[in-house]
Amino acid sequence: MRANIRKVARFFVAGFVVxxxxxxxxxxxxxxxxxxxxxxxxRLSGWDTQSHRGGIYDYRGEVLAVTDNKSRRRHYPRGKTMAPVLGYLDPNIGAAGLEARYSAELGGWPSFWAALGFGLPLTPVGEDLILTVNANLQQLAMDCLAGYHGAAVVLDPRTGAVLALASQPSFDPEHIAQEWGNVYQDAASPLLNRAVQGLYPPGSILKLLTMASALSQKPDLATRLYNCSGTAYGIRCSEPHGELDLVTALAVSCNTVFAELGVELGNGILAQQAKRIWFNRSIPFELPLAVSLFSSGQADDNETAQRAIGQGQIVVTPMQMALLTAAIAGEGVIWQPYLVQERHLAGRVFVQTKPRKLASFISPAVATALTEAMIEVSERGTGTGMFLPGVKVAGKTGTAENPHGAPHAWYVGFAPADNPRVVVTVLVENAGSGAAAALPLARQLLGLALEEVS
Amino acid sequence: MTQSRRLEGSLLFKAFILGWLSFFLSWVAAPVWEPQALAYPVVVSAALLAVHLCLKKVGSVADQLLLPLTAVPLFLSVAILYRLERSKAFWQVIWILLGLAVLLVFQFIPNIRKWRSYWALLLLLGLVWLASTLIWGVEVHGSKVWLELGPVRLQPSEPAKILFALALAGYLSNRKELLYVRYWRLGRLKLPHLVYIGPLVVVLILTLLLTVIQRDLGTGLLLFGVFICELYVAAPRWDYLALGLGFLGASSIIGYRLFHHVRVRFDIWLSPWEYAHGQGYQLVQSLLATSAGGLFGAGLGRGWPQLIPAVATDLTFVAWSEETGLAGAIALILVYMLLIERGLKAAASSDDDFLCLAGVGISSLFALQSIVIIGGALRLLPLTGVTLPLFNYGGSSLVSSLAAIGFLLRLSDEGRPDAG
Structure with a gap:
């Protein structure tokens, strides 16, 4: 029996080892x-009581969040404006946003220290965070969206740095404790960060993806002529556009041409291209970013046509659309978006974020072709309202039908078109057409962004 | 004929230092000034010392590592409970005193080999204990597994598990040759002869049914595990093992289909984050607390284990893990592994089949119980309300576990007359 006992013992040891x-x-x-x-x-807010929490600053050093020496209260000088980025922090409610994501670092537990599991902070004063965010741009984005439900994202297409991340309605992080009851129950969901957590039908801005699929995988489909009779696969255009090429079709946002193109490409190619811009995958980011979905289900021709114009079983976050646009602006490369540029410890740079390539979306040549088409949108198409003195803008409007009322208005674009420095994405819920409701906001944002970003 | 038992004494002394230090840390971190509480570890030490001296006095040649290895989780449990819920630490000390008294009583029982003949009585006692809650039980957290005796609440399944392990050892030691030699052939599978295994299976099913009715799945799982372990040691046949595992699989599927609460447990286990706001809250908080510990932990009294529901009664190990980190958790697991190793060793070196199987049963019970509850807290297994022996808060569990240790001590004493 002894040998058997040994076997039983081995089984237990295996259990404990696992x-x-x-x-x-x-x-x-x-x-x-x-x-x-x-x-x-x-637990995070509990940890926070053990050291002096570090501050959060915008890219040029303006204070965004700071803890008072005496009262230990957290102050947010820009109030509601920075809430989509910073989140909130309260010992009873908890934390969200960057306050939650970098709670350990702000509290003086850099990750190597925390990983060792020490119960006391490494330093009595936590790290300071220097963001990529431009507070003036963020302010403008929030002001533009005030009164609406919507979101805006401004990116640097050369690095993935997030210059502004706006979501309205918002909340005041400084008084979150007093207002929690209202904020939490508000039907307008001010706690929902629409830029990264809101999932919407993309509407016509998804035609960029359809066109990218054609240019990359079936170039002959991208160069031929189409004929718009006004209706195809149950999809209508406001008027029959007659004979036109794909660039013009994008400029006037012709639904039937893109529906036909989508069906000729097939759902498989569209889905494959969507995968290349990280649909159905979790994109690494410092804020919880919802996964944009391109339905993996089979699609008949009608559904494929709907998907090709951004109305089928597809939902996207504004951030996802910003990344798609940034990839076009950035010669096809997808840069991982990031919010924290530097982490300072005791006044010295402790960690510096290096831009990271996530993947390649399209070839530089395809990116150039798409850019040309998007310039056409601004010059002769649905986006002619996008006029900035002396600067060429590449853009695309979107008007996304949805079951909750008036269409969602979208605009994505970048400038200058020949050497892009900023990418703008604007979404306004239930506001009507993209050209009328989203584009004017995007124009203001682009204007200021070009002044602020060199 | 006194024995020196110097190894036991010196190891106990080291356990005392560990116990006092950990309690002191917990005491310092407490938000209130309660100097009388400093007596807790002293009282526990005194009781352990008394047991040690008694063992010396009666000339026991029992394993000298068992008592110190038992002392470590006892001390640490008082320390961590003091930090979680101070009143529970007080009661834990009372239960420890009671349990050590029971442990000591076992050392004066003259001939425990004879218990082999009383297996039916032990079994009956266990079943009566288990069944008693059906009639007089009170319901707590959806499980009807408690008996109320005045101010004291008893969980009869705790002593019943040990009685069951002993009864099984008695039964099997009387029939192990028959179980091994006589069988039915069913294709390639060799099935045990119904005459020999029949009564056992009936009793097992009866017991499992009882635990299902009482919604005490953890206990059912443990009893089954002990049954398999003892059967394997007595009659090491892969056929039996396969049969047992098949039975376990089938009964899990049936349980999943039939009972809502089983389904809920499984679903939470498979995807806790989906239920994180509701029924999976405890498991998610347990995972987070464990993770928060890091390598060396937050320090006793400096973590936030109180965020976990029922931490003192179910998930004390997780609290320990958060506050002492991976290092502390592994250290405690090693103590349990050593304790189980000593139990199995005593079983293996015993010259009596019954004692050997009883030792295996008790050690397996300890091992399975530890694996089931720690594994449950870490999502290796579905989380059940099983206690970690000698560490969780709870009188029934503690007294029963200490009684079982008492039996192991007595077993290693009686089974090893040559040692000294």
């Missing part, structure tokens, strides 16, 4: 990710 491996995985490998979980917010 437990130790799981423990190691949780405490070392997965720790950083788990600690950022929204379900960990009470």
């Amino acid at each position: 437990i130790i491996l799981i423990l190691t995985n949780l405490t070392v490998i997965k720790r950083e990710r788990l600690m950022a979980s929204p379900y960990n917010k009470h």
